Amino acid sequence: DAGVIQSPRHEVTEMGQEVTLRCKPISGHNSLFWYRQTMMRGLELLIYFNNNVPIDDSGMPEDRFSAKMPNASFSTLKIQPSEPRDSAVYFCASSLVSAGLKETQYFGPGTRLLVL
Amino acid sequence: DAKTTQPPSMDCAEGRAANLPCNHSTISGNEYVYWYRQIHSQGPQYIIHGLKNNETNEMASLIITEDRKSSTLILPHATLRDTAVYYCIVRVRYGGATNKLIFGTGTLLAVQP
Numbered sequence: 188d189a190g191v192i193q194s195p196r197h198e199v200t201e202m203g204q205e206v207t208l209r210c211k212p213i214s215g216h217n218s219l220f221w222y223r224q225t226m227m228r229g230l231e232l233l234i235y236f237n238n239n240v241p242i243d244d245s246g247m248p249e250d251r252f253s254a255k256m257p258n259a260s261f262s263t264l265k266i267q268p269s270e271p272r273d274s275a276v277y278f279c280a281s282s283l284v285s286a287g288l289k290e291t292q293y294f295g296p297g298t299r300l301l302v303l
Numbered sequence: 304d305a306k307t308t309q310p311p312s313m314d315c316a317e318g319r320a321a322n323l324p325c326n327h328s329t330i331s332g333n334e335y336v337y338w339y340r341q342i343h344s345q346g347p348q349y350i351i352h353g354l355k356n357n358e359t360n361e362m363a364s365l366i367i368t369e370d371r372k373s374s375t376l377i378l379p380h381a382t383l384r385d386t387a388v389y390y391c392i393v394r395v396r397y398g399g400a401t402n403k404l405i406f407g408t409g410t411l412l413a414v415q416p
Contacts, residue, residue, distance in 0.1 A: 191346075220404075229406055229407070229408060230341075230347070230390075230406040231406070232404065232405070278346050280346070280347075291349040292347075292349065292404060293349070294345075294346025294347050294348070295346055296345065296346055297344075297345075297346055
C-alpha cells in the first residue's frame with residue numbers, strides 16, 4: 188500500500204499567488220482530513236470529508252481557503268490569494284470509518300508551504 | 304472532547320522502558336484515549352488506543368487507570384528511532400461517524416544513547 192500521497196512535497200510561492208495542494212487517500216478509505224501545522228498553533232484540523240462530503244469545515248481559517256473532494260481518490264486544498272502567514276506544513280490524512288472497526292487516521296508526508 | 308495534559312518533554316535511555324503519562328480528568332464515559340506520535344518532519348503516526356481496559360500491540364502498551372482520569376503509554380524498549388513528539392488525545396466515537404483529532408502540544412521524548 189502506497190499510503191496517503193501528497194503533492195507537491197515543497198512549495199515556495201509569492202504572496203498573492205494561488206496555491207493548490209493535492210492529496211490521494213488510501214484506497215478504500217472513506218474519510219479524509221486536512222491539517223495544518225505551525226510552530227505557533229501546533230497541529231490543527233482544517234476540514235474533513237466523509238464519503239466525499241465536507242462534514243466540518245470550522246477549522247478553515249478564512250474564505251481564502253477552500254477544499255474539494257470530487258471523488259474518493261482525490262482531494263485538493265486551495266489558497267487564493269496566499270499570504271505569508273499561510274506558511275506551514277499541510278498534512279492530509281485518511282481513515283476507514285465503519286461501525287465496530289477501529290478507526291485509525293493515516294497521515295501523508297505533508298506539503299511544506301512557504302509564502303514569500 | 305476532554306482536554307489532556309502531558310509533560311512537555313522527557314528523556315529515556317536507549318533500551319529502557321519509556322513511560323509517558325497523560326492526564327484526562329474530564330474524560331467522559333464514551334471517550335477513547337488515543338496516542339499518536341510525530342517523528343521530526345513526518346506526519347503523525349497512530350500508536351494505540353483504548354477505552355477502559357489496558358491495551359497492547361506491537362508498538363506499545365496503554366495503561367488506563369480504573370477511574371480513567373489518566374493513562375500511561377509504555378514503550379518497552381526505547382530506541383533512538385522512538386525520539387518523537389507523543390500526543391495523547393481523547394475523542395468521542397459515534398457509531399459509523401468519524402470524529403476530530405484535537406492535537407495538544409504533546410510530549411517530546413528524547414531517547415539518549
